Amino acid sequence: MNKIWLFGAAICLVLAFGSCKPKQSAYKAAYEQAKEKEMASAPVVEEEQVEEEVIAPVSKPRTSSAAVRQEKVTAVMGEDANGLKQYSVVIGSFKNKTNATSLKERMQKDGYNPILAQNDKGMYRVIVTSFEYKADAADSRDAIKVKYAPNFQDAWILQRQY
Numbered sequence: 001m002n003k004i005w006l007f008g009a010a011i012c013l014v015l016a017f018g019s020c021k022p023k024q025s026a027y028k029a030a031y032e033q034a035k036e037k038e039m040a041s042a043p044v045v046e047e048e049q050v051e052e053e054v055i056a057p058v059s060k061p062r063t064s065s066a067a068v069r070q071e072k073v074t075a076v077m078g079e080d081a082n083g084l085k086q087y088s089v090v091i092g093s094f095k096n097k098t099n100a101t102s103l104k105e106r107m108q109k110d111g112y113n114p115i116l117a118q119n120d121k122g123m124y125r126v127i128v129t130s131f132e133y134k135a136d137a138a139d140s141r142d143a144i145k146v147k148y149a150p151n152f153q154d155a156w157i158l159q160r161q162y
Contacts, residue, residue, distance in 0.1 A: 064135035068159040073117040073125060083115050085130040087137035088158045089144060092126035100124035125158065134159070 068087065075081035076097075091107070094100040100116055103126045107114040115127045129140045137157045144155055 064133075064138040066134060066138035066141070066157055068134065068157045070159045070161050071119045071125075072161045073119050073158065076116040076118055076124070079115050079117070083113065083130055084117060084127065084160060085132050086160055087132070087134045088115075088117075088125075088127040088130040088160065089137055089141045089155055090125045090158050091128050091144065091152045091155045094124045094126070095122065097124055100126050127158070128155075 073084070075084055092100060092103045094103075097116075104114045104116050107126070107128050112128050115130065117125045117127055119125065128144060129137070131137045131140065134157065141155050141157055144152055
């Protein structure tokens with residue numbers, strides 16, 4: 001019986017001393033107070049204003065080594081064919097037009113202006129962005145993969161053939 005009382009008293013002591021730890025907010029308040037004192041005692045240094053000459057970069061197409069798939073695609077009836085450029089980011093390929101339309105509508109709700117295109121084998125491609133340069137398409141594809149992870153990890157770049 002004495003062992004049980006001794007064990008209970010030990011647990012009570014551990015809990016009592018364990019609850020006396022200072023809180024993180026106390027550390028934070030002390031840190032902020034010390035920081036304010038440091039800022040108040042620091043000498044005031046005036047900054048020189050220097051005008052910098054802005055040099056415009058030379059505009060040249062960026063290049064990329066990203067893999068592309070070449071296909072002849074046409075915009076599905078009712079789609080804006082002018083939105084299809086040389087390189088496009090494809091996030092979905094479907095044999096069923098209903099599935100492709102569903103994904104297109106989802107991307108429209110997310111603020112994109114997707115285009116539904118069809119290749120010569122009858123596959124519907126959901127194109128979410130389209131660019132003149134492959135590097136821009138690769139950047140867009142990578143951004144979509146990051147934004148929608150784990151979805152669309154198989155997004156790819158389509159090089160349009162005419």
